[in-house]
Amino acid sequence: MTAFPSQTIEAEKAMQLLNAWLAPRLTSDAAAWLASQLAIIASGEKPMQLAIAVGLAPRKVGKTDLDLTTDEAEAGRTVREGLDATGWSVDQAARILLALASHRGDDEQFVVSLDRVLAAAEIGEQIALLRGLPLYPAPQRILHRAAEGVRSAMQPIFEAVAHRNPYPREQFSEAQWNQMVVKALFIESRLCPIQGLDARRNPDLARMLIDYAAERRAAGRAISPELWRCVAPFAGEAEVATLGDILRAGTDAERKGAALALNDCPVPSARAALATAPELAETVQSGRVFWDNIA
């Protein structure tokens, strides 16, 4: 597996957190509905109830943004390192909570119920349940769900796994990780919301990206400046030369990306290339331009 520490979380703790997030955002009717569904699911008496409750959740609890306060978000990271609920909605949090209620102290049975609900999930349900990946117990045993999400042709489903989610960096093999990063570029999604992007850079990924960049340049197509972030530590003279070209003739965002990459590149010639754009070098070295704000 990977050298990255895997977080495990107890279903109980995750449920407490979600309940605390949801409580101030639900009407008394919605809260009563949710509590009743959680009780039925936890009892295990009606196997179909999870799918039905997950389906009904938006119309029962509403679809407004979860919009956590700074303190609430911080509480989330304390319970689960790397947890990022940016962009979540109230119904998504409720759907994750419902899924957790089916755990009932048994990892194996949780995997079965998650498989069953995802097998017939519509697009909004899939997005919600995949955003919950970091909150599920037994993370290794749901790897197939994350892998399936990344394989999706639906960009928001891909992003539910790839973006603002600590799960991939902790659980994906290098091959899975590399496929996810390359695919993000391929479908013109963003790299910066991927957690652990710098920490999981590797030579094989850099090689794939260098090939991909060459193919795009040959076809006269634009290359996301974010690509170079994963290439920089492994760049050779040829890549430094390419980055130098971009620094001279690229768009604003492309030039910033090239400058950041050259600044991060161990090849001695990279320094000289960066020095050809002194004002850009200065913004990069002073930290005013960084990977999250280039575009």
Next chain:
Amino acid sequence: MFIDPHAHMISRTTDDYEAMAKAGVVAVIEPAFWIGQARTNVGSYRDYLSHILGFERFRAGQFGVRHYCCIGLNSKEANNEELAEAVMDILPGFATKEGVVAIGEIGYDEQTALEDKYFRLQLDLARDLDLPVMIHTPHRDKKRGASRSMDVILEHKLDPSRVVIDHVNEETIQEVKDRGFWAAFSIYPHSKMTAERMAALVKTYGAERLIADSACDWGVSDPLSVPKTAKLMADSGISAEDVRLVTYANALAVYGKSGQMAEADWLSPEPIDQRTLYQGNTVLRGGQTPRMPQSGSGNE
């Protein structure tokens, strides 16, 4: 703005979506139906229902078209009892999902005993779940089939103001209107109903409870039927308000009774939808280039 309340988009191309969005179609309803060939097991039925509620909805959203579904077991496949039993078990779980606006399209094909059995069971389901119903009327023995469908619906204590009888024609419209149902017309290039005949019917019967749809699928059909019919009706002197009722507002009124479809969905979508499912209508946004799925986002 137009709504096409009967379109099997699963068998249409991206060119169709692009053309529909450009012509002003803001929303489509995809009824669960036969796919041109019989399914042999419940797994393929489940995947089909997931597909129209998943990838198809996503695809539509990429072109600025809102996508809704009707969930049901169609009459042809109701004749395979083993399949029908298994499908009935999974229907409640699908019918309660987001964006499901009706049970449909259900009804009769050959009017067999098995068709009758599963038609009735699904009417019960619609009543239990408080969902509108879309009725497919048979191509053969149409008049009797339509009449019988309405008898059974009333027998099952469904409110006709929540039921759309589809594929109506000159022969069946009077009874459908008299009995308080909505009458939908599938405007086909060669058969079923033409835009000219539709315009004549609106002149005769008025626009109340009349709905135009394309019923476009894998056969010869036209996904632009609704906007084309609107134009033809306007050109033939039908008032703008009546055109709006037949090609937009009536469908919204009846399928909106599900609580799953509202004008705000396309005029002011929820932020979460805008971020994930729906790219906004290009016509409403003033003719920008439609956001195309990037090359490679299909079969990479």
